[in-house]
Amino acid sequence: xxxxxxxxxxxxxxxxxxxxxxxKASAVxxxxxxxxxxxxxxxxxxxxxxxxxxxxxxxxxxxxTTFYNMYNQQPxxxxxxxxxxxxxxxxxxGDKALxxxxxxxxxxxxxxxxxGVFTVQPSECLGACADAPVMLVNDRQMLSFMSxxxxxxxxxxxxxxxxxxGDRPRNSxxxxxx
Ligand code: FES
Numbered sequence: 001x002x003x004x005x006x007x008x009x010x011x012x013x014x015x016x017x018x019x020x021x022x023x024k025a026s027a028v029x030x031x032x033x034x035x036x037x038x039x040x041x042x043x044x045x046x047x048x049x050x051x052x053x054x055x056x057x058x059x060x061x062x063x064x065t066t067f068y069n070m071y072n073q074q075p076x077x078x079x080x081x082x083x084x085x086x087x088x089x090x091x092x093x094g095d096k097a098l099x100x101x102x103x104x105x106x107x108x109x110x111x112x113x114x115x116g117v118f119t120v121q122p123s124e125c126l127g128a129c130a131d132a133p134v135m136l137v138n139d140r141q142m143l144s145f146m147s148x149x150x151x152x153x154x155x156x157x158x159x160x161x162x163x164x165x166g167d168r169p170r171n172s173x174x175x176x177x178x
Pocket of ligand 1: 084085087088090094124125126127129132134
């Protein structure tokens with residue numbers, strides 16, 4: 001089990017204080033978000049530590065981590081690209097958009113590019129089916145009507161951004177960007 005630092009526990013305590021004592025498990029999503037913010041992902045050791053802190057079964061924490069796309073169960077690249085492949089998007093080339101991104105980056109779905117800049121994942125409905133193909137960058141920025149041309153532009157722009165901000169390739173630096 002991961003050991004929670006005093007600073008992390010203090011952040012957890014602030015979240016737990018928002019709920020009645022008998023409902024502290026309600027802070028699970030906030031605690032997961034804190035760990036991810038600090039470490040870039042939430043591994044099983046962190047899930048166990050959160051479960052122990054909140055007095056809930058580890059499997060219940062794991063169910064939350066695996067239900068939501070925003071929690072990374074392993075280290076991800078500088079940019080996490082979630083391409084919607086749910087049925088409405090699939091009918092409007094969402095699956096082709098995912099395949100195009102994977103092919104451009106030389107990865108399988110859920111894979112991270114060799115330079116550590118991109119992680120590509122299929123996602124469930126992002127709530128913008130009429131705008132397919134739709135994707136989400138780093139769980140925050142929604143992009144619509146992602147034709148192959150627009151995807152190419154996006155990848156080039158994000159890669160340039162990564163270079164400009166001094167991100168070092170994961171495979172040569174021996175460390176990952178999150
Ligand atoms: S199915 Fe893709 S946004 Fe709804």
